[in-house]
Amino acid sequence: MNNYVEAFTEALAEVSGTAEKDKVISNFSKLLRRTGDIKSGAKIAAAIHKKMVNNENGKWVNIESARQLSDSKSRSLKSKFSKKDNITFNINPELVAGVRILVNGEEELDNTLNQKLNRLFR
Amino acid sequence: MSYEIIEKLKKEIADYKDETKFDHIGLVTEVGDGIAKIAGLSKALSQELLTIETKKGEVAAIAFNLEENFVGVVILGEAQSVKVGDRVHQTGKVVSIKVGPELLGRVVDPLGNSLDGKGAIFVDKDKPKDYPLERSAPSVVARESVNTPLHTGIKAVDAMIPIGRGQRELIIGDRQTGKTAIALDTIINQRQEASDKRQGVICIYVAVGQKNSKVAKLVKTLEEKDALRYSIIVSAPASSPASVQYLAPFAGCAIGEFFMDHGQDALVVYDDLSKHADAYRQLSLLLRRPPGREAYPGDIFYLHARLLERAAKLNKELGGGSLTALPIIETQLGDVSAYIPTNVISITDGQIYLESDLFYKGLRPAINAGLSVSRVGSSAQTKAMKKVAGKLRLELAQFRELQAFVQFASDLDENTKKQIGRGQRLTEILKQVDNEPIPFEKQVLIIYMATNGYLDDVKVEEVRSICDKMIDKVEKLYEDILKKIKETGQMDEETEAKLKSCLEEVRGV
Numbered sequence: 088m089n090n091y092v093e094a095f096t097e098a099l100a101e102v103s104g105t106a107e108k109d110k111v112i113s114n115f116s117k118l119l120r121r122t123g124d125i126k127s128g129a130k131i132a133a134a135i136h137k138k139m140v141n142n143e144n145g146k147w148v149n150i151e152s153a154r155q156l157s158d159s160k161s162r163s164l165k166s167k168f169s170k171k172d173n174i175t176f177n178i179n180p181e182l183v184a185g186v187r188i189l190v191n192g193e194e195e196l197d198n199t200l201n202q203k204l205n206r207l208f209r
Numbered sequence: 210m211s212y213e214i215i216e217k218l219k220k221e222i223a224d225y226k227d228e229t230k231f232d233h234i235g236l237v238t239e240v241g242d243g244i245a246k247i248a249g250l251s252k253a254l255s256q257e258l259l260t261i262e263t264k265k266g267e268v269a270a271i272a273f274n275l276e277e278n279f280v281g282v283v284i285l286g287e288a289q290s291v292k293v294g295d296r297v298h299q300t301g302k303v304v305s306i307k308v309g310p311e312l313l314g315r316v317v318d319p320l321g322n323s324l325d326g327k328g329a330i331f332v333d334k335d336k337p338k339d340y341p342l343e344r345s346a347p348s349v350v351a352r353e354s355v356n357t358p359l360h361t362g363i364k365a366v367d368a369m370i371p372i373g374r375g376q377r378e379l380i381i382g383d384r385q386t387g388k389t390a391i392a393l394d395t396i397i398n399q400r401q402e403a404s405d406k407r408q409g410v411i412c413i414y415v416a417v418g419q420k421n422s423k424v425a426k427l428v429k430t431l432e433e434k435d436a437l438r439y440s441i442i443v444s445a446p447a448s449s450p451a452s453v454q455y456l457a458p459f460a461g462c463a464i465g466e467f468f469m470d471h472g473q474d475a476l477v478v479y480d481d482l483s484k485h486a487d488a489y490r491q492l493s494l495l496l497r498r499p500p501g502r503e504a505y506p507g508d509i510f511y512l513h514a515r516l517l518e519r520a521a522k523l524n525k526e527l528g529g530g531s532l533t534a535l536p537i538i539e540t541q542l543g544d545v546s547a548y549i550p551t552n553v554i555s556i557t558d559g560q561i562y563l564e565s566d567l568f569y570k571g572l573r574p575a576i577n578a579g580l581s582v583s584r585v586g587s588s589a590q591t592k593a594m595k596k597v598a599g600k601l602r603l604e605l606a607q608f609r610e611l612q613a614f615v616q617f618a619s620d621l622d623e624n625t626k627k628q629i630g631r632g633q634r635l636t637e638i639l640k641q642v643d644n645e646p647i648p649f650e651k652q653v654l655i656i657y658m659a660t661n662g663y664l665d666d667v668k669v670e671e672v673r674s675i676c677d678k679m680i681d682k683v684e685k686l687y688e689d690i691l692k693k694i695k696e697t698g699q700m701d702e703e704t705e706a707k708l709k710s711c712l713e714e715v716r717g718v
Contacts, residue, residue: 089278192236193249195296198229205228 145171362398362646373589374524382563398646414462418484472528573609591698608632
């Protein structure tokens, strides 16, 4: 999968103009269909998106909360990050309360009640 | 009372501080057969202990393969509870075991958890020390050459293949040839070795891939022989995951190192390294490391070399402690030229080779004296034993050459007949029953009697019983001779003269 991501992002960076970029995208999807890897298309697309965000010095951020956050809270959280960052919100009732922020899939800021209770009883 | 509890809880809650900070985590992306692939954790260390958050609680794992995009880990606990998407945390610690004198008499798993149902091992939580399972071996400067004997209580071993404290002596042989029995006798013998002047040896028995019933039997034997109080059993039975079996010898070694660092002598028995190699092969293949000869990974030699290299005799500045290793290897149909046996033979300082043919002939322990060697032990052998054993080796070697002519006994000349007779009697006195090790001073006496012709007139089948009677008499009438040999480790001319006159007296009892 990494090879696809590398090849596609490099091919895209080498061309300019919307028409040429569209051609690269359509050729890439044809290639995936031919090799049969179109089955993992969603995964490859997500990896490409991640790579492109990282290439532009952005971060891939996932914010998990126990309940749906209000608009003002979401806006306030979003404002903590740069515009280049890709921010997604998820709901996970297991967290009980608070939020858990995961940056680039490996740096985590866990401020949930679930984690605090776990730590208290460990 | 309840008021007090509530107040205490309130105080605890008020004092509770929790700083939220960024933490490095990973996510399980693949799991199966006790192995998992983790995405993230780019800062993980090799051999670092990780914790996987599962629905059923935390499960420990070790970082094994650090690759560009993922980390290959070996799960130490319940692998079935680990699911894709579970979060993995670093602990910053390499795998270690809690060690202390409290471990004596206990049965533990390679992570230090009690397996004998006797409750918690360490009551005071500050007391035990964390010893890493992987540690580099003592350097050249820290070592001293082997100079103290480690008596096994087995005549054939102590006389012809002497083991020194700090040595690595391999016990090799087919299945059911008495490999574990030799190790067990050695452990039991350490009880009679301890005296006021010399401290006893702490024994650690590591069971890798053994049947639980065998381990239970061993523990019972040690208990009956009053040997459990100075022994520790590290058990990774056949039912435990390969990862736990892989860690067991390293855990045993770490426990031994604790005693060595405290100036004591320790003995560690690895039973057996063939199964350990199999467990490591399983892990390596599942982690997709390239297979080599007999499908073992490329670093299988290093695995055993780094384990056995940790056996050492430390110099006086470092306390003078020692760690002796008795690794066991099981061969298939006596094939010592297989991959793992040759590896371990080349790593160790000698081997005790057991043969099934000898075993079925009734020669027990079934030690092949010709193929067994000890490369460093002779410098640690007591002078008394050296004196009598030299003759024994020579006469046995001569007997082996003449053995083919035994059936033509009537046609042979007197001298050859005499040599054969002596050889048969020497072979007979080397026979010994299980779990009854003989103190070294008595061994010296028995071998002295046999090599100096005191048993030549006795019928071969009666040699053992007559010998026992004579020893009994000497013990009762001339206790001082045995005592002197035990204390000084020597047989000077005066003692020898005394011994001669006493043996003449008890001859033919």
